[in-house]
Amino acid sequence: MDDPPKRRLDPPEIAACVERARAGEPAAFEALVKEFERMAWSVAYSVLGNAEAAGEAAQEGWFEAYRNLARLRDPARFGAWLARIVRFRACSARADRWRKALSLSLVGSGLPEPAAKEASCEASEAGIWARRAVEALPARYREVFLLRHVDGREAAEIAALLGLTVKGVNTRLRRAREMLLSRWDREGGGA
Amino acid sequence: MSCRRVRSLFSGRLDRALSAAEEGGLAAHLGACPACAARWERYVRVLAIAAEAASPAALPGAAELARRARAGEARLPLPRAASVALAWGIPLLAFAWFSRAVADALSIAVPIGPETLPLHAVAWGVLYVAFALGFQSLLFTGDLVGMIRWLWRLRGEPAGSAMGSLGALRGLGAGLLAFAGWGTSWYGVRIFVN
Numbered sequence: 008m009d010d011p012p013k014r015r016l017d018p019p020e021i022a023a024c025v026e027r028a029r030a031g032e033p034a035a036f037e038a039l040v041k042e043f044e045r046m047a048w049s050v051a052y053s054v055l056g057n058a059e060a061a062g063e064a065a066q067e068g069w070f071e072a073y074r075n076l077a078r079l080r081d082p083a084r085f086g087a088w089l090a091r092i093v094r095f096r097a098c099s100a101r102a103d104r105w106r107k108a109l110s111l112s113l114v115g116s117g118l119p120e121p122a123a124k125e126a127s128c129e130a131s132e133a134g135i136w137a138r139r140a141v142e143a144l145p146a147r148y149r150e151v152f153l154l155r156h157v158d159g160r161e162a163a164e165i166a167a168l169l170g171l172t173v174k175g176v177n178t179r180l181r182r183a184r185e186m187l188l189s190r191w192d193r194e195g196g197g198a
Numbered sequence: 199m200s201c202r203r204v205r206s207l208f209s210g211r212l213d214r215a216l217s218a219a220e221e222g223g224l225a226a227h228l229g230a231c232p233a234c235a236a237r238w239e240r241y242v243r244v245l246a247i248a249a250e251a252a253s254p255a256a257l258p259g260a261a262e263l264a265r266r267a268r269a270g271e272a273r274l275p276l277p278r279a280a281s282v283a284l285a286w287g288i289p290l291l292a293f294a295w296f297s298r299a300v301a302d303a304l305s306i307a308v309p310i311g312p313e314t315l316p317l318h319a320v321a322w323g324v325l326y327v328a329f330a331l332g333f334q335s336l337l338f339t340g341d342l343v344g345m346i347r348w349l350w351r352l353r354g355e356p357a358g359s360a361m362g363s364l365g366a367l368r369g370l371g372a373g374l375l376a377f378a379g380w381g382t383s384w385y386g387v388r389i390f391v392n
Contacts, residue, residue, distance in 0.1 A: 033264065041260035048254050058254055066263065073267035137244075137251035155213075156249035162213060181209035184245055188237075191244045 015164070016042050018083035025082035036076075040069065043086055046160065046168065047093045049153035054097035056142040056149075064100045068093030086168050140190050148183035151176050199223040204234050208241050 016024065021042070027035030047068055052061035072089050079088055141149060154165045162176045169176070204227045210216045211224060228235045258266070308314050 036267065037260050037264040040264045044257055044260055044263065045254070048257060052252070052254075062254065062257065066258065066266075069263055070267055133247050134251045137248040141248050141252040152248075153252060156245065157253050162215070177209070177213070177215070180213070181206075184209050184212070184241070187248050188241055188244050191240070 015160075021085050022082035025076065025079060025085050029076050036073065039085060043089055045158040046086060046154060047089060049158050050090050050093045050150065051097040051100075053146055053150035053153050054094060055101055060100055061097065064097040065093055067096045067100075071096065084167075086164075087170065090168050136191075136194065137187075140187050143190075144183055144186060148179050148186065151179040152183040152187075155180055199227045201227075201231060201234050204228070204231070205237060208238060212242070212245070 016038070021039070024035045024038045024042075028039060044065075047065040048061055051064040051068070052058060055061050055064060068089060071092050072085075075092075079085060081088075141152065144152060150169065151165055154160050154168065155162070160168070162173050162180065165171070166173045166176045171179075204224055207216060207220055207224050211221065216224065228238055257263075308317060
């Protein structure tokens with residue numbers, strides 16, 4: 008499974024984009040969004056396990072990042088900074104969801120399950136199975152899996168973003184992949 | 199190279215992180231071992247399906263997201279403390295106004311006396327339940343806060359998200375519940391006092 012080669016901005020380019028964005032250049036911030044949009048979504052999704060909620064949390068994270076761009080001390084590490092903001096936003100959203108689920112459960116109702124959206128948006132049984140399987144991964148494995156397979160980042164980039172070692176990323180990635188394959192073998196992949 | 203060893207290299211092979219010797223040994227093993235070859239094929243297929251299934255269906259796109267942020271739609275959300283104050287303040291103010299009006303109106307319509315006492319007793323029972331529900335609605339403070347923040351964010355945005363709308367509706371329901379519970383229970387207190 009080869010990922011399509013993707014041109015990534017290197018740290019000096021990222022730092023230059025941040026500086027230009029701070030100076031009010033629209034295209035520079037757009038370039039940052041382009042570079043990290045999927046990463047932000049992946050981080051939020053790894054926390055929330057729900058695509059729609061992840062989109063909202065990621066967007067909130069972007070807005071917060073935009074407002075606080077001037078406070079970023081190391082522009083080259085914009086990605087890691089954004090990942091922390093988005094993760095915090097996603098954790099807040101998850102706490103809100105739990106609180107709502109608790110309050111609603113007391114009057115006999117409940118939040119729609121994340122899986123409810125799947126039936127409408129996924130055509131294949133295997134796709135539904137796969138989404139559930141990814142959502143069932145432990146968050147720390149799901150995060151690296153998404154960054155590698157959805158965002159297409161290399162282990163070194165993921166390590167820099169998440170503050171992990173490359174070896175640690177590779178270990179998590181290997182375990183995530185093995186978990187998915189084991190589950191497929193156990194359950195037949197929704198067939 | 200054993201089957202176990204070969205399978206432990208699958209992840210590294212996917213990331214093109216194997217040494218030439220490992221890659222050579224693995225390729226030779228896969229050529230000779232149908233079980234491992236089948237597993238490798240399954241490994242690649244399952245991960246491709248999982249990656250596709252986990253990918254976002256649609257993202258706003260760089261241009262749109264950047265435009266929203268620049269255009270000021272990324273306004274500061276209403277501070278949580280202010281949201282909580284509003285969430286409590288609005289129902290309390292409504293309660294103060296509503297309970298007085300309702301108590302006056304109902305007392306005039308059905309004067310309290312020996313013959314109307316059963317009616318008022320039943321009303322009181324209903325109000326007691328309403329009070330319990332109203333009290334429970336305190337648990338919905340989070341929804342009220344969510345509703346207020348959502349409405350705040352709505353300024354200038356063409357449409358709210360489905361989750362935001364759901365939160366707003368729940369918040370509205372919770373607000374009405376609190377409103378009805380507190381207001382009508384105050385009416386019960388007025389009867390008791392009278």
